[in-house]
Amino acid sequence: MDRGKVISLCYLKENIFMIKLSNSNWMVYAISVFAALAGLLFGYDTGIISGAILFIKKDFALSAFQIEMVVSAVLLGALVGSGLSGRLTDRFGRRKVLVFTALTFITGSLATTFAPNLDWLIFGRIILGIAIGVGSFTAPLYLAEIAPQRIRGMLVSLNQLAITIGIVFSYLVNYYFSARGRWPWMLGLGVVPAAILLLGTIFLPESPRWMLLKGWEHKARAILQRIRGDENINREFDEIQQTVQMEKGTHRLLLAKWVRPILFISLGLSFFQQVTGINTIIYYAPTILQLAGFQQAGGAILATLGIGIINVLFTIISLPLIDRWGRRPLLLLGLTGMFISLAIMGIAFYYPGFAALRWIAVGSMVIYIASFAMSLGPIMWLIISEIFPLNIRGVGASLAISASWGFNMLVSLTFLTLIQLMGPSHTFWLYAFLCILGWLFVYFIVPETRGCSLEHIEQNLRLGLPSCELGVPINKSSNKKHNSFFSSLK
């Protein structure tokens, strides 16, 4: 029998059922698809409220402030959840935390679906937010740690693809149930992918990198071998081992001087991903389109669906490019597109009587979302999951991601107020200006991590290379080390 095609359900070991595939990539892809379900739930549960709130508002007779509370309870939960998740994943491992994420998603969905009053609803939304926060951190981290280096960018970005699919899925569900006015169904459907995620976690192996960190060398090697199939894993395993032995890290390491560039890069990326305005479009697209002249809510919702689909399509286009062109070119290109579209939107809103305004608004939103989807969307998550040293990858990335939820909340809670205070054109110009700052940040600070193993990135960091050179392959960087060593002697 052709062994390459044999898929055999094999052994139960430390509560892990493993599907053994002799072709290693199959194994990695199967694992990744399950792990990325956390991203789908992230997209679904953040997107669904835009439609559900229209009916919840009537049923519970909510004030404007109460509406804001229902919408932003998720962001608050996500901020807390992602802040906690670093410690959780470092302590309990990546897989167990994914199981916890799935269970929390199920609890939160059920609590909101059967909420008898506003308090329950807000409570359920906070629980959902915690699941989103923990999942938004754990899934990309896990994916980065099990991915072979050559396709790491693509695999980690599957998570972003799943987020965008979840958003479209939520828009479709909104559209379907809005005619029937059944908001509990809208919220309750989130249980389905959450249950699939829970089932999937039974099959997921623990991250070999984390196992090594805990000192379980034999288990780590066995799992890495199972994931990589027939490949020789000696070199990869040695590299991980070396990194782990260099320093048994503590959370205080996060304050060490040599780690600061990484903190700066990751906080900067999460800042620019949010303050350049993505969620003004994701959460408020129908509102913007109505401001631009679409009278009918139906038309605005349909256009929003279109924007969600463009988001998915361009994320798919970016997946192979991230490892082929690299992270930096895509980020620079994307930020340029985002700047141009926001600037045009600002100009169009400056002349409100202009007949073509609504089409310019749609066109600019399409360019904006396509540019985001090819750049800051996937790449922020990717770089954050790559650049922290292994010992503090958990806490470091969780700090950056919870900051991102904080920035998200800031933008989502101020957007409508800014429009009232400064008008739409100045608001869009403000986001356009932030795109320019983001472009400069990427150009001067953000490293290219394509083709560089996570261990090499860490070694470069320890060698003290400037932040934008952290992804330089190690043989080139060790020459640089000599330079910087000698220059420091001068």
Ligand code: BGC
């Ligand atoms: C961002 C979210 C955003 C989504 C849109 C994610 O990368 O973190 O805030 O809603 O992309 O696709």
